[in-house]
Amino acid sequence: xxxxLHNRMEEVDGAQKAAQRREKKQLEKELDGLQDRLQDLQRxxxxxxxxxxxxxxxxxxxxxxxxADDGVILNLAPLHDLMPAWKEPEKxxxxxxxxxxxxxxxxxxxxxxxxxxxxKKNKSYAIAHGRMDLYEAR
Numbered sequence: 001x002x003x004x005l006h007n008r009m010e011e012v013d014g015a016q017k018a019a020q021r022r023e024k025k026q027l028e029k030e031l032d033g034l035q036d037r038l039q040d041l042q043r044x045x046x047x048x049x050x051x052x053x054x055x056x057x058x059x060x061x062x063x064x065x066x067x068a069d070d071g072v073i074l075n076l077a078p079l080h081d082l083m084p085a086w087k088e089p090e091k092x093x094x095x096x097x098x099x100x101x102x103x104x105x106x107x108x109x110x111x112x113x114x115x116x117x118x119x120k121k122n123k124s125y126a127i128a129h130g131r132m133d134l135y136e137a138r
Contacts, residue, residue, distance in 0.1 A: 002045065005038045047081045054078065056110050067105040074106045103128045 009031060016027040052063045064078050073092050080089035092101075099114060101107050103125050108115045119126040119134045126135040 002038065002041050005034055005041065009034045009038070044082070050081065051079060054110070057113055062109050065109070067109075070101075070104045070106050074101060074104050077106065078110075105129075 012027050012031045012034065016024055016031065019027055053061055054063055056062045066075050073088060074096070076083075076089040077093040077096055080086075080093050083089060095101060096104070096107055096110070099107070099111070099118070102111075102115045102118045102122075108129055115125065115129065116131065116134060119129055119131045120136050123132075123135055123137075126132050
């Protein structure tokens, strides 16, 4: 779509140079609209890239993957920048950052050291992540 808009903008720009008053004004208005759409798409593309290039606490690129066992809202949490009008995903992202959902695979993706450390003390977390080898029974 970005390439399409670039191409269309070139066409409109070329037509605008050859156009007369009224047509020139209409083409100028169309070009403004195309530029606005292009900026929106570029912002969206940048947000997608940030998500796909997200790193875990060790600096490894982990991106985003749907985790079927985590439920809809935790799956949407890392995507919160893509839906700014919906506040719930961002709220859950902040909770994930704070360690409130360390049982989840999403938490393990972004904060593996913290989650594995918590598996040592929390049997439920160790079970959820298949890491009973870490659990230190009391």
